[in-house]
Amino acid sequence: MAMGLGADAGSAGIVRTKRVTFDQPGQELALEGGGTLAPFTVAYETYGTLSEHQDNAILVTHALSGDAHVAGRHSANDKRPGWWDMMIGPGKGLDTDKYFVISSNVIGGCGGSTGPASENPVTGRPYGTDFPIITIADMVNAQVMLVDHLGIDKLLAAVGGSMGGMQVLEWAVAHPDRVHLCVPLATAARQPTQAIAFNEVGRQAIMADPDWRGGHYYGGRPPAKGLGVARMVGHITYLSDEAMQEKFGRRLRDVHDYTFTFSADFEVESYLRHQGLSFTDRFDANTYLYITRAIDYFDLTRRHGTLVQAFHDVTARFLVLGFSSDWLHPPYQLKEIVSALRATHKHVSYYEVESHYGHDAFLLEREKMEGIIGAFLASGARTFVRQTD
Amino acid sequence: MRRIDYKLIEELVPEGASVLDLACGNGELLSQLIRDKGVRGSGVELSQEAVEACVARGLSVFHGDLDAGLADFGDRSHDVVILSLSLQQLRRPRMIVREMVRVGEKAIVSFPNFAHWATRAQLFFRGRMPVSRELPYQWWDTPNIHLCTIADFRALCLEEGLSILQEQYLRAVDKPSPPRVVAPNLMARIAIFAVTRS
Numbered sequence: 001m002a003m004g005l006g007a008d009a010g011s012a013g014i015v016r017t018k019r020v021t022f023d024q025p026g027q028e029l030a031l032e033g034g035g036t037l038a039p040f041t042v043a044y045e046t047y048g049t050l051s052e053h054q055d056n057a058i059l060v061t062h063a064l065s066g067d068a069h070v071a072g073r074h075s076a077n078d079k080r081p082g083w084w085d086m087m088i089g090p091g092k093g094l095d096t097d098k099y100f101v102i103s104s105n106v107i108g109g110c111g112g113s114t115g116p117a118s119e120n121p122v123t124g125r126p127y128g129t130d131f132p133i134i135t136i137a138d139m140v141n142a143q144v145m146l147v148d149h150l151g152i153d154k155l156l157a158a159v160g161g162s163m164g165g166m167q168v169l170e171w172a173v174a175h176p177d178r179v180h181l182c183v184p185l186a187t188a189a190r191q192p193t194q195a196i197a198f199n200e201v202g203r204q205a206i207m208a209d210p211d212w213r214g215g216h217y218y219g220g221r222p223p224a225k226g227l228g229v230a231r232m233v234g235h236i237t238y239l240s241d242e243a244m245q246e247k248f249g250r251r252l253r254d255v256h257d258y259t260f261t262f263s264a265d266f267e268v269e270s271y272l273r274h275q276g277l278s279f280t281d282r283f284d285a286n287t288y289l290y291i292t293r294a295i296d297y298f299d300l301t302r303r304h305g306t307l308v309q310a311f312h313d314v315t316a317r318f319l320v321l322g323f324s325s326d327w328l329h330p331p332y333q334l335k336e337i338v339s340a341l342r343a344t345h346k347h348v349s350y351y352e353v354e355s356h357y358g359h360d361a362f363l364l365e366r367e368k369m370e371g372i373i374g375a376f377l378a379s380g381a382r383t384f385v386r387q388t389d
Numbered sequence: 390m391r392r393i394d395y396k397l398i399e400e401l402v403p404e405g406a407s408v409l410d411l412a413c414g415n416g417e418l419l420s421q422l423i424r425d426k427g428v429r430g431s432g433v434e435l436s437q438e439a440v441e442a443c444v445a446r447g448l449s450v451f452h453g454d455l456d457a458g459l460a461d462f463g464d465r466s467h468d469v470v471i472l473s474l475s476l477q478q479l480r481r482p483r484m485i486v487r488e489m490v491r492v493g494e495k496a497i498v499s500f501p502n503f504a505h506w507a508t509r510a511q512l513f514f515r516g517r518m519p520v521s522r523e524l525p526y527q528w529w530d531t532p533n534i535h536l537c538t539i540a541d542f543r544a545l546c547l548e549e550g551l552s553i554l555q556e557q558y559l560r561a562v563d564k565p566s567p568p569r570v571v572a573p574n575l576m577a578r579i580a581i582f583a584v585t586r587s
Contacts, residue, residue, distance in 0.1 A: 319444065335461055338451065343463065345407075345429065349444050351437075351452045368437075375445035383447065 011081070012047040012072030012089040012096055017112055019043050020149050029107070029142055032135040039121070042146045043068045043112025044104035047088060048096035050152070055384050057152045058094055058377070059143060059179075060084065060103045061160030061167035064234070064291055065283060067111030070103035071096075086366040093370035094159065099377070104146050106139040106167075108290040113142070116286035117218060129215030134290060136163070136298045140170040144178065154178050156384055157377055158316075161185035161362035162329065163291070166298045169337070172316045173300060181380040183373060185321040186362040188333040189307050189340070190299035195328055198237050199292040202230030206285045215286050227285040228276030235275045240325040240358030244268060307340035317347040317383070319376040321369065323361040324354050349376070390563050394499055394579055395421055397557045398471060401497050401583045402426050406468035409433065409493060411455055411485070412475035415442035423448075428469075433459075456480045459488040467493045474562075474579075476500045477533040483545065490551060490586040499581040502558075504538035504574045522561065523578050539574040542582060552587035556580065 022029070023039030030036050045068045050057060060070050062083065071088035073081050082103075088094045094101055105111035108131070116131040123130070147155065158168045158179050165187025171179045188195075206212055209226030217223060239247075248268040252258075255265060264270040304310035320338050322331035331352055341348040353368045355361035362369070395418050402408060405427050410419045413432025416439075422428045431449035434440050443450040451461065456479055470493030476482050477500055489496035501523040502508075511519040518528040526533065537545075539556075546553055558570040558577030570576055 339461055339463075342431070343466070347449050348431075349440070349448070349450045349452075351440055351444075354437075372437075372441045372444055375441050379445055379447040 010089045010091050012085070012101075014075065015045050015047060015069070015072035015082075016074065017043050017045050017068050019112060020146060022145055022149075027145070029138065029145070031132055032137045033133045035132050037107065037114065037132060037134070037138075040107060040114040040142065041112070041118070042104050042107070042114075042142055043109075044102060044146055045069060045071075045082075046103075046150075047071050047101040048099055050100040050150070053386070054152050054154075055156060055386060056098060056381070057100045057102060057147070057150075057155050058157040058159060059147065059155050059171075060088070060094070060101060061143070061158060061164035062103065062106065063160070063162035063164050064288075064295065065231075065279070066164070067109065068103050068105040068113075069111070071101065084363065087370065087373070093366075093374045094377070095374065099156065102147070102150065104143055106291065106294075107142045108134040108139070108287060108294065110284035110287040115284065116215070116290055117284045126216075126218040128218060128286060129289075131286070131290065133293060135294050136166045136170050137174060139294065140167050140174060143167070143171075144175060147178070154180060154386055156381060157181035157183060159183040159185075159373070160187075162187055162359065163295050163298075165329075166191075166295065169300060170298075172314045172318070173304075173310055176313045176315045179316050180384050181319070181377065182316045183319045183321065183376065184334075184337065185369075186323050186326050186329050186334075186359055188298075188329050189310070189337050190301055191296050192329070192333060195237070196296045198233055198328075199296055201233050203289050203292060205229035205233070206289060209285075212285065215289070217285075222280070223285045224277075224280040227280050227283065227288060228273075230276075230285075230288055231279040231283075232272040232276040235272060237328045238358055238360040240327065240356055242325060242356040243358055243360075246356070247271075307336065308343045311340050311344050311346060314341070314344070314346055317380055318349065319373065320348060320350045321362070321372075322350070322352045323357070323359070323365070324352060325356050326359045326361060328359040392417075392562055393565050394473070394559055394562045394581060397559070397581050398473065398497055398499065399425060401495075401555060401557075401581070402428060402469050402471075405429070407466075409462065409467045409470045411459075411470065411472045411489070412478075413439075413443065413448075413450065415439050416446050416448045416450065418471070418473055419443070419448055420446055455485055458484060459492050462488075462492045464491055465494060469493055469495050469497060471497045473497075473499050474501065477536045479535060482535045482537075483549075486545065486551075486584075487549065490549075490584065495554065495583055495585050496551075497581065497583050498542070499579060500537065500542065501533075502539050502574065502577050502580050503536040504540065505578045506575050507578075509575075521578075539577065539580045542580065546582070546584055550587060551584040554583040554585055556582055 028036040028038035071082040105113040165184035206226035209223035212223035322334035508519040559579040
């Protein structure tokens with residue numbers, strides 16, 4: 001077990017990202033949009049210890065800008081812990097003293113898993129936009145192979161927010177005998193129109209950047225301007241009117257009065273510019289295109305007709321979490337999932353977190369989520385039945 | 390404490406029924422129904438702590454406000470819908486009764502009877518708002534905003550065109566009732582109604 005090496009109690013400790021490459025015959029990833037991806041690599045991290053009976057594995061799936069580094073730190077002086085560190089560690093909601101937590105970077109990502117910046121085995125150069133279009137189902141199929149690789153029959157739980165929640169739903173629907181508990185947060189069973197619209201603005205910003213060059217910019221200057229704007233737009237959708245008003249108001253930055261120029265007078269402008277700029281240091285523009293595409297294509301009703309039919313074979317027990325001020329995935333979208341599950345007599349609970357943080361609340365409201373998620377995992381673990389039992 | 394009212398509600402629930410318990414609290418009644426009657430049960434609850442308690446018990450619970458109705462639940466989606474001792478705390482009791490018989494084949498409602506003789510006596514002799522074990526609050530801090538009597542509830546059922554399937558009366562939540570209650574609107578502290586849309 002990873003022990004906290006730093007002073008920080010409850011930390012998953014020092015962790016490192018591992019990689020597994022699937023390059024054997026039969027390990028090709030057949031893609032929903034046609035074609036295959038091979039070979040491919042999945043970057044992942046694990047925390048805690050897998051139990052002897054393999055009944056304590058929890059997969060945490062990430063959102064658009066996340067990666068495999070969900071908890072702990074990469075070195076003792078690492079300033080940034082994993083993206084959901086507040087929830088994962090000894091004694092936390094996803095208690096690593098009890099559970100074996102797995103997190104992987106999605107395929108198409110830029111956090112170590114195969115994506116558009118990876119080498120195309122055909123050309124020996126980065127894929128760029130020759131990378132195949134991938135979907136949420138493809139991401140999950142890659143995760144299934146990772147879980148197989150780790151020797152786990154059946155996950156105790158899959159937990160994730162936003163795009164991570166879509167993966168959780170996909171696990172339950174496409175691999176019903178391989179997951180026992182599902183916790184989708186701040187997500188939808190089909191990407192809503194408004195969210196597609198915002199993603200399209202982001203993609204257009206990237207593709208309009210002359211540095212994008214049809215997606216084959218590797219080795220040259222990346223389309224940082226375009227990606228920065230995409231991130232700025234995206235970031236607005238993660239906040240809320242109230243949160244922005246409270247955080248920035250109309251406060252001016254470093255000036256006492258308007259400059260009567262187009263420089264970032266307002267704090268909110270400078271914040272967004274900073275968000276955009278810092279994102280370009282750690283994220284690949286093509287990955288942004290591919291992943292937003294995968295999100296937009298997500299629609300559980302497409303393959304199954306209705307959501308009720310989509311959930312027909314689901315065996316997992318659900319805890320669905322909505323967030324009151326989330327306008328990207330408002331509570332009604334979570335309730336739609338709950339209603340469809342209930343219509344087919346599945347075990348489902350719904351919980352609405354009161355928060356003014358908007359969509360980002362699922363990354364911030366530790367105290368309001370930890371109890372209920374912890375309780376759900378603990379009571380659900382008592383009903384866990386292994387696939388082979 | 391042995392809850393006689395739960396016992397009586399349990400007797401009104403068929404074996405293996407699908408049950409929705411409104412304002413289910415920490416899920417005590419639901420757990421009992423699942424254990425004793427093998428029902429497929431779920432609850433609706435507003436309090437975050439109570440929802441967490443239900444989830445910790447392994448129950449299926451929906452975090453929601455009954456004053457907003459039951460829009461998330463389909464017509465006749467449950468065999469039985471229960472509202473135990475909470476009717477008087479809702480803003481729109483008439484609406485919720487309508488919703489209960491829409492969502493369930495049968496609705497079971499229990500409530501404190503405001504026409505019990507002791508309640509009447511407090512009002513009549515002391516001229517004060519009644520405070521009792523069933524209604525332990527002072528007028529200025531009570532969550533009980535829509536109190537009614539057995540006669541009132543019968544009148545509502547009549548007005549709504551609901552059939553009363555059964556009525557049960559209790560002297561207290563933990564006190565068994567005599568086999569026959571004479572003048573229940575005067576003698577019963579708690580009433581349990583099973584109704585349906587005829």
